[in-house]
Amino acid sequence: MTGGDLSLKTAAESAGSRRRFSLVRNRAAVGALVAVVVIVAIAVLAPLLAPYDPDATDFNAVLLAPSGQYLLGTDDLGRDVLSRTIYGLRASVQIGLIAVLAATALGVVLGLLAGFYRKVDLFVSRLVDVTLAFPHLVTAVGLAAILGASGLNAAIAIAISQLPGMVRVARSETLRLRGMDYAAAATVTGARDSRILFRHILPNSASALLVQISVSIPAAILGEALLSFLGLGVQPPAPSLGVMLATGQSFLQVAWWMPVFPGIAIVAITLAFNLTGDVLRDALDPRSVSR
Numbered sequence: 001m002t003g004g005d006l007s008l009k010t011a012a013e014s015a016g017s018r019r020r021f022s023l024v025r026n027r028a029a030v031g032a033l034v035a036v037v038v039i040v041a042i043a044v045l046a047p048l049l050a051p052y053d054p055d056a057t058d059f060n061a062v063l064l065a066p067s068g069q070y071l072l073g074t075d076d077l078g079r080d081v082l083s084r085t086i087y088g089l090r091a092s093v094q095i096g097l098i099a100v101l102a103a104t105a106l107g108v109v110l111g112l113l114a115g116f117y118r119k120v121d122l123f124v125s126r127l128v129d130v131t132l133a134f135p136h137l138v139t140a141v142g143l144a145a146i147l148g149a150s151g152l153n154a155a156i157a158i159a160i161s162q163l164p165g166m167v168r169v170a171r172s173e174t175l176r177l178r179g180m181d182y183a184a185a186a187t188v189t190g191a192r193d194s195r196i197l198f199r200h201i202l203p204n205s206a207s208a209l210l211v212q213i214s215v216s217i218p219a220a221i222l223g224e225a226l227l228s229f230l231g232l233g234v235q236p237p238a239p240s241l242g243v244m245l246a247t248g249q250s251f252l253q254v255a256w257w258m259p260v261f262p263g264i265a266i267v268a269i270t271l272a273f274n275l276t277g278d279v280l281r282d283a284l285d286p287r288s289v290s291r
Helices: 004-043 081-118 118-131 136-147 151-177 181-188 193-204 208-230 243-253 257-284 286-290
Strands: none
Touching: 004 081, 004 257, 081 118, 081 151, 081 193, 081 208, 118 151, 118 243, 136 151, 136 193, 136 208, 151 208, 181 193, 193 208, 208 243, 208 257, 208 286, 243 257
């Protein structure tokens, strides 16, 4: 076999390897997207999917193991674990999405202003730097403790903890895009600053912001579970995955299903959203096309 034949064979093997890797990655992408759609559908259709009232107690059915009647068993008050897990998933997704949307709305505005006006940048950047000195979960716990224990306050605390990351992305994109030709041309033609920011810069920074949102959602959902676990989020008897974990840890040896199934739900939610975020980042990253 000649050197040319060897080169062609090596190139063909390399191309085949890339195709197999792309196929595996595409399958993972499709699986993650399907999982996210299913999770959101369960959250929206919780009243229709839950077989029992999540708050209904039955002291004749306390700590029953998974069976045909109770697919995931019952808890220490005779409540159906499956129904409470479905409603707990709904609470986690709802609070997580509300927190991320609030952080996005405020963070994008602050980031655009900081990237466009130097005086605003001096204040916003220093504030963001101070906030980033603390892990976002620590910030969320501290804020929730100050605001008081409730689902709404948990959403506010998580939104504030997610705000610095959103501001930094919006600011960096504004600094990059304001030097582009179309932004300079708009300035020369006398366009107002608001038009330049929201008509030219914001649409062209959408891909970076979407990636940041996809990364923030699983972190916000995990933050809600943590706050509820610590008693700073959704309050009993309202169902929450974090509350179910906190309650179930005391019954781990006699009723393993109480903490295990809510824990699996938390892992599944965060993993699905994280994988979707990775897929979205690769799809929107121009450098990924050449790999």
